[in-house]
Amino acid sequence: MSKQQPTQSLTETLSLLKSLIQIPSTTLQEHAVALHLRSYLQSHNWHVHLQPLPSHPDRFNVLAWRGTPTDSLDSLTGRKFKVLMNSHIDTVPPHIEYGETETRVTGRGACDAKGSVASQIVAVEELIREGRVAEEDVGLLYVASEETDHIGMIAASSLPISTNYLIVGEPTELKLALGHKGVLKADIKVTGKAGHSGYPHVGRNAIDALVDVLGALKSAPWPHDPRLGPTTLNFGSISGGVAANVIAASATADIAIRVSTSAAEVSSLLLSTVEKVKEGLQDGIAVEVSVRAAMDPVRCETVDVEGVETFVAGYFTDIPYLKGDHKPLLYGPGSILVAHSKDEFVEKADLEVAVGVYKQIILGLVGRG
Structure with missing residues (x-):
């Protein structure tokens, strides 16, 4: 029996994830991966703004959008996305080189949280190609410093945008979080x-x-x-x-x-x-x-997606550091139990499932108006 070929969705996700993991981006060292993400997104017709962190001007958040005929941040003033996809581009040390088996991707950030970043981007691009969401409906925000002091997300609060829903990518074992505890x-x-x-x-x-x-x-x-x-x-x-x-x-x-x-x-x-x-x-x-x-703890919004369970996250996230009246959601591929470990990995099958579920979540939220 011949081995089944990966779908286009999985192929695109794996390619992007590989390029992200290959670039070391431990906290304080996110510069190169932010530049790479900008280059990737621009080559896929996104407008991109690199937001320098006030205390570290060589470290950046990455904000990307479509549907506006300029890449000037000023053109976004007052823009309210229906959905804003978010995760973080920094990782814990030490950097672990990219690896791959027939079923898994290994390396630092595989599940925490570059797997979420890649899955989110591919999901949004597929929805736009399919004409199921308008270009201006969904934005992307990927931040630095989540693993330590959250100053990336704090800085993002000064961006001239807002959103109805914030979908945060973290390793949740493909479950939607009811919320996460405070600390x-x-x-x-x-x-x-x-x-x-x-x-x-x-x-x-x-x-x-x-x-x-x-x-x-x-x-x-x-x-x-x-x-x-x-x-x-x-x-x-x-x-x-x-x-x-x-x-x-x-x-x-x-x-x-x-x-x-x-x-x-x-x-x-x-x-x-x-x-x-x-x-x-x-x-x-x-x-x-x-x-x-x-x-304080965070209580998350949920969307009914067939086959997707809910859970309560015991870890803390960037969610409360982005100011606004949006409703947060928390979902992503991989397990927190292998995040930060020397054996960090994400299952390839989970990446493909995550793309599909992200698409369903986005459609459900956009449909709410």
């Missing part, structure tokens, strides 16, 4: 008094106190949302003390809470739980809580 990051610092471990009464053990604090947090009644599920707690790192025979004078913990309700509610519970523990600690023990970041 609260905090440091807990305990200060005690050093002393000889043979004479516990002469010191104040900061590690003992930290264990009490963390135990209380672990058993706290973290809130549950009927759509996004439970709020979850992770103790990311713990440090303290100097030696086994010395009473620990200091101890710290770095924690992250995935928020399903509201960051304000979770922050309040965090602080009140720590305060209750402090009331029972020995004199001479000080506990400080510093909240470094607090972001």
Whole structure:
């Protein structure tokens, strides 16, 4: 039996994805891939604007549109797309070279998130060729720095455009997200008094106190949302003390809470739980809580697409950093479980499915008017 030839859709997606993966674009180094994406899009009749990041003028977001007879950004002022396709062009380090098997594409960015970028572009181009959407209905926005500080998407908020719907490409295992959880990051610092471990009464053990604090947090009644599920707690790192025979004078913990309700509610519970523990600690023990970041969860729009399941994403995305009254959606090929790993990959079959589903999502949203 002869091997089935890939469809034109998959061939175009694989070709674009290969070219994107072959260009290293770890965060801070997105310059070359942005230039390549501009060249590709311009060769496919897109108008393209490279938006420099204010603090890093050699790093760019890529905005592309059709249906306007000029590539001047000024010509877009006031344009409201029906749908804006979005993902990110930066990756985590280290760069991993492109690879390919009969069924998979491997390399850094294969699923997070260059697979989404390639699938989205091919989907939009097919819809335009087929005459199923007007050229001006859909725009493209691909941003830098999603993997670290989100300054690409923050900068994109200053572009003179808006949209009804924002379709964000991330590895979702071909499922549509009902939303993704927010995040609260905090440091807990305990200060005690050093002393000889043979004479516990002469010191104040900061590690003992930290264990009490963390135990209380672990058993706290973290809130549950009927759509996004439970709020979850992770103790990311713990440090303290100097030696086994010395009473620990200091101890710290770095924690992250995935928020399903509201960051304000979770922050309040965090602080009140720590305060209750402090009331029972020995004199001479000080506990400080510093909240470094607090972001609310995101609730996503969905479209009914036959065979496409829904889920709740446990990771965070760029979605809340683009200002506007648009409704976000989250969908893409690949799994977050292999993203950031040395074995990152995306199935070729998933890329083809993603193109088809992106097309159905776009048609569903454009049809809403």
